[in-house]
Amino acid sequence: MIKKTLFIFILITTTALTSKANFDFNSNCIRAYQAIFDLKLKEAEAIIAREKAQNPKNAIPVLLDNYIDFFSLLASENKADYERLKEKRNARLAYLEKQDRNSPYYLFAQAEVYLQWGLLKSRFQDFMSSGFDVKKADNLLNENLKKFPSFLPNKKSAGLIDVVLGSIPSNMKSIASSFGFSGNANNGIKTLQYLADSLPKTSYSFYNDEVIFFLCYIETDLLHNKANYKKTMAYTNSLGNGSLLKTYLQGYVSYKNAKNDTAIAYLLKRPQSSSFINFPKFNYLLGNAKLNRMDSDANLYLINYLKEYKGINYVKDAYLKLAYYYFLRGDNNRYHAFIKMVKSQGNTIDEKDKQALKEANDTAPDINLLKARLQFDGGYFSKALQTLAGKDAGDFKLKRDQIEVYYRLGRIYDELSKDSDAINNYQKAINSGKLTSYYYAANAALSIGNIYEKRNEKANAANFYRQAIAMKNHEYENSIESKAKEGLKRMGY
Template sequence: MVAALLLLAVPHAFATTVNFTPRLQKAYFDIQKLRLNTARQLIDAERAVAPDNAFLSYLDNYADLHYLLISEDKNAFKTLSAQEDKRLAIIGTLPDNAPFKRFFQAEIRLHWAFAKLKFGNELNGSWEIIRAYRLLEENRRKFPDFVPTLKSLGLLHVLIGSIPENYGWVARILGLKGNIQAGIAEIRTVVREEPMFRQEAELTDILLHAYTLGLSASQLARVREWPKEEPDNLLLHFFTTTTLMKEGKSSDAWQYLASAPQGDAYMAFPFLEYLKAEILLQKGAYAQALGHYRSFLKNYKGFNYVRDSYFKQFLCLWLDDDEKNARQYAEKAASQGSTIIEADQFAQRVAEAYLSGKINARQKVLYRARYATDGGYLSEAWKIVAALDEKSFDTQEEKCELNYRKARILHKMDKPETAVLYYERALLLGRKPAPGFAASSALQLGYIWLSNRQNARAKSYFQEAMSFKKHEYKNSIDNKARAALTALGD
């Protein structure tokens, strides 16, 4: 009944076909390039001549997802979310023997799952994932040779397979089954066999490895080549930039950021200013970084990274020994913006610690070393900490962090044997006062022993990494440790 009423409210909205016309194919790929205005013009032109094409509703939703995830526009989220049920109902008019019916419905639910999770609506976002999973599983049973189903089903199998053990019971009760290896295989089947969705599937594959499973050398090489193959693709420039930054290769990332396409055809993307600021902070170019953080906040209308950007402005001034002006940004970091993501949670926690006098000038070297290491400026980072020892600091937490910083630098310098000693020391010192550093040390020790094929030893460290409670890196460390354990067959 609800679906029928919705359809009555949308004239000529009966989907009777699925037709990947050349114009709509171009719109699909323009969306992936973040050329949203161009894509929407193509969609509307096609709608004027063939309004009964279900692919239209899919593309409308696909464009909205990209806009919402990048803009974080709360008003647009409220307006556009009202379209979900209408689009689902339109696609629901396809015949049951059409394999695209459940596939498109599942895709739209997944789009809104990601959007709702982004905007802090975790409960509704989770239910969207469950509904999408069930639609995809049903589609696979009904149409086992329909390859597009595997694109998103594979993604869900990997994500569910990465759920930490203490939450696994929820997935089992709901009938959700995860398997990381099977999920990756499904996604790669789409890459091999389905040209239309090949790039999206390949991007999904590499994203999962970049943020959870770990990138191979060949995957990293592929990430570098992509923007060269599609110089007009803003999304690929962004993805390559963030992936290289995550891999500690910020000098290389800067080149892709600098060559990112611009112009009226592309949606506004102020977050690129934030990325420039991050790299400059890592290099120790504090005055330049400060300007880019301010430019980001001036043009950004979203809610994530606001506290973090104020905190980074505090750091730029504080690390440049401008204590007088730094404090006002610590106050903003403690009070303005959301705390949905780990970066903003960390910003609030450290800003409050500074304002309460728990952070002192002695710790500046640790922050300088941290950001230089994150950016891959390893020789500079080592110069910062090389002459320091535990006697240079007063608290056990500071001593723990010093050991962790030295371990990370040495590990990235490909000196794992020496890094192990510092990780072990950080793990010992941080069990109670610094669980985040202790958990991170255990995770890295797991990776080192895994690379040495000492699987039993690696497994014990991954389990230990997950055992630490209530620290700022809990979600990301648990996901990575769980993924590693699953790969080990645990």
């Protein structure tokens, strides 16, 4: 009887230990995870291989395999790699479904795979499948939250999904809601900000890098609030000093916030090692930032980007920037050669590439307007104002340029907090451009709406948001209309 009881005890204990070992985010897995977020994917693969050999029943390495594919595809944006790697998704999910159902990682790990592939599918234009993957992840996380309400990693992914689903453009929300897609971007952002502050003090502190990664893109690409620049950069300081991702995020956030010199400084000091994944976007960002500053070597970085990059985005835009580089130097032969490349190379998936093709098919830009535009993009607002000093519509032959000079002056004065001058020039851009296919007039109306909203002059703001919405058949129409509708919504209209 004693032997039988002892046998049962040993059996139960062994089963419990085996079950627990199904999801063991141990020191090996944490090291692999951190290597992934440093963009040292080969190092991560080696650590994962060791963990699989040492603990073959641990399911966490399968989740980490998916992280590697996720970052590999984010960096390369290579369509062939995407088609090859997405075949692994179902096998990983099938494996994870057979693991310990009593672990908080059971549903969470499956949700992570769905979520990562949902984000990747969106990047590769597979929107319907992307939506269903994100929704599946959301359902799994909600179920997991009920079972394990204190499991903090759950909040990381649930917060991101809240942002993703809550940021669906206004003109798509009715369609999305019919499929059960709904989210609250503000709630999601608050969740991620809470985690950025609280995770480092917990046993899940290793997840902090991922939260910072999400927040940097959300603050920069979704909120577009330059007042948050210091806060966003402060987030990046918690990333490891040997992280290539840290350097990229610091350069990217600075570039997108018109801190051009800072962006260049960060991108130039990126850590150099063969252990890092090839990341061509560094050269793309550097080329653009150096072009904004009119550096003589801007072309070298853009050329290197085009040599290294085998993906689907920013090829047309990179060729256009090379064309503009030579145009500014009076080299018309090379300008026209690269304009031809804009027309023949790359895709028109991203808005930047669509705009690049449109500009390539248009008349060459006015050199002063081009200089001012690049200076503005780099945050050199006083220089841009000097470039356009004393100019108005009468100085330009083309209708396009007559509209743009007022729009560009409006943007410059707006950034210099000279509201009256900004509104005056924006209004001129609206008057002259509201019936054209250029985006200047609609974005000018949106910008005036933003100025009045900041002043809490709701009626005036609503008037200009509605003007922006009313303008049709122009560049960036969906984006501008969505932002205007969000403005009306914020003010309760």
